[in-house]
Amino acid sequence: MSGRVARRCTAVPQSVTVALNDRVKELRARGTEVLDIGGGDPGFDTPGHISAAASDALFAGFTHYTASRGLPELRQAISEKLRRDNGVEAAPDTQILVTPSSKHALFTALMATLDPGDEVLVPTPSWGSYRSMARLAGAVPVCVELSARDAFTVTRSRLEEHVSPRTKVLVLNTPNNPTGRVLGAPEADTIAAFAAEHDLLIITDEIYEKILFSGEHLSMAARPDCADRTVTVNGFSKGYAMPGWRLGYAAGPPDIISAMLAVHQHTVACAGSFVQTGGVAALRGPQGPLREAVRAYAARAGLVTRRLNELVGVVCPAPAGTFYAFADISGTGIPDGDEFAERLLAEAAVAVTPGSAFGPGGRGHIRVSFTAGPRVLEEALARLAAFVRDRAPGRPAPSTRM
Numbered sequence: 001m002s003g004r005v006a007r008r009c010t011a012v013p014q015s016v017t018v019a020l021n022d023r024v025k026e027l028r029a030r031g032t033e034v035l036d037i038g039g040g041d042p043g044f045d046t047p048g049h050i051s052a053a054a055s056d057a058l059f060a061g062f063t064h065y066t067a068s069r070g071l072p073e074l075r076q077a078i079s080e081k082l083r084r085d086n087g088v089e090a091a092p093d094t095q096i097l098v099t100p101s102s103k104h105a106l107f108t109a110l111m112a113t114l115d116p117g118d119e120v121l122v123p124t125p126s127w128g129s130y131r132s133m134a135r136l137a138g139a140v141p142v143c144v145e146l147s148a149r150d151a152f153t154v155t156r157s158r159l160e161e162h163v164s165p166r167t168k169v170l171v172l173n174t175p176n177n178p179t180g181r182v183l184g185a186p187e188a189d190t191i192a193a194f195a196a197e198h199d200l201l202i203i204t205d206e207i208y209e210k211i212l213f214s215g216e217h218l219s220m221a222a223r224p225d226c227a228d229r230t231v232t233v234n235g236f237s238k239g240y241a242m243p244g245w246r247l248g249y250a251a252g253p254p255d256i257i258s259a260m261l262a263v264h265q266h267t268v269a270c271a272g273s274f275v276q277t278g279g280v281a282a283l284r285g286p287q288g289p290l291r292e293a294v295r296a297y298a299a300r301a302g303l304v305t306r307r308l309n310e311l312v313g314v315v316c317p318a319p320a321g322t323f324y325a326f327a328d329i330s331g332t333g334i335p336d337g338d339e340f341a342e343r344l345l346a347e348a349a350v351a352v353t354p355g356s357a358f359g360p361g362g363r364g365h366i367r368v369s370f371t372a373g374p375r376v377l378e379e380a381l382a383r384l385a386a387f388v389r390d391r392a393p394g395r396p397a398p399s400t401r402m
């Protein structure tokens with residue numbers, strides 16, 4: 001039967017990171033000790049007070065549907081958090097939607113705003129799901145390729161090169177996966193002016209907001225004249241180490257949140273009830289565990305960038321946030337990021353993510369994640385260093401396939 005699978009699905013490539021994960025599992029099943037520094041799952045367990053709150057709710061029978069927009073108490077806590085931390089005003093009853101994951105908030109926002117053929121500007125390198133979700137929504141992702149040469153800064157001219165009368169949405173991510181950059185104030189002002197001029201909606205993904213080592217986190221919705229055109233997406237997976245809970249949220253203008261509610265009601269109805277209770281505990285409870293995790297990530301960021309920059313042919317800027325370092329490996333004996341990652345896994349049993357997974361601008365790079373603890377990280381970096389040294393230009397190729 002032809003056409004059995006919808007075109008919207010065949011247009012979406014398989015996730016590079018999922019494929020990498022499968023390969024890691026396959027090698028492990030064959031007995032190879034693979035060190036995985038490629039993934040995005042925080043290495044910490046969810047703080048106990050959050051799990052306790054959810055577990056108490058679960059055992060108390062809080063196992064029914066909640067209000068579709070989300071538990072009123074959680075929406076209130078999110079609204080307070082947005083005002084306190086971000087300078088963003090969002091009314092709990094009309095401007096906030098609690099979703100099962102920030103990924104789902106992003107998808108719902110795109111489904112609610114895009115018509116077939118609309119174009120979405122996606123600065124790259126960035127998380128591959130933005131492009132795939134835009135395609136699933138029937139829209140056309142248009143990559144705005146940023147360059148390592150100017151520190152992946154979003155500039156007016158780069159945006160102007162890609163905007164068209166069909167452009168409707170601009171997707172931003174700060175702090176950025178994979179580069180670890182945070183949006184600067186002049187850049188945010190440039191984007192705000194550009195969005196106003198072309199009447200664009202901004203969907204901003206701020207999931208790594210709390211994992212910040214230097215600089216300041218800026219929310220686009222707090223920039224002058226941006227509130228009415230910005231949907232802010234955030235979640236609990238990264239900072240609060242709750243990826244398996246699947247809890248996120250969106251805040252934005254009431255008409256867009258209402259449209260998102262329609263998508264949400266007919267797909268998931270609401271986020272998990274006791275999971276949302278955990279979300280309230282995360283936002284309102286002690287923030288010490290989060291601060292401790294960020295201190296650990298900051299130390300690891302220093303270790304990773306130091307070790308990578310010691311290697312001939314590797315350049316790795318210090319990330320300002322996230323738990324990723326994005327290294328330019330184009331000066332090594334294996335200048336192509338895909339080949340580098342593939343051979344590093346096959347020959348040294350270390351998994352990193354090739355930069356091409358993050359779209360144009362990512363070639364010649366690898367993303368190293370420092371979610372793993374110091375022991376794994378040290379060993380993985382030592383293997384990576386030996387791999388680069390042994391394959392330096394001009395050296396005979398070693399034959400160490402695993």
Ligand SMILES: Cc1ncc(COP(=O)(O)O)c(C=O)c1O
Nearest residue numbers: 040101102103127177235237248
């Ligand atoms: C930039 C970015 N946004 C969103 C997500 C997904 O977050 P969640 O677990 O809330 O769906 C990820 C996960 O890797 C991410 O890197």
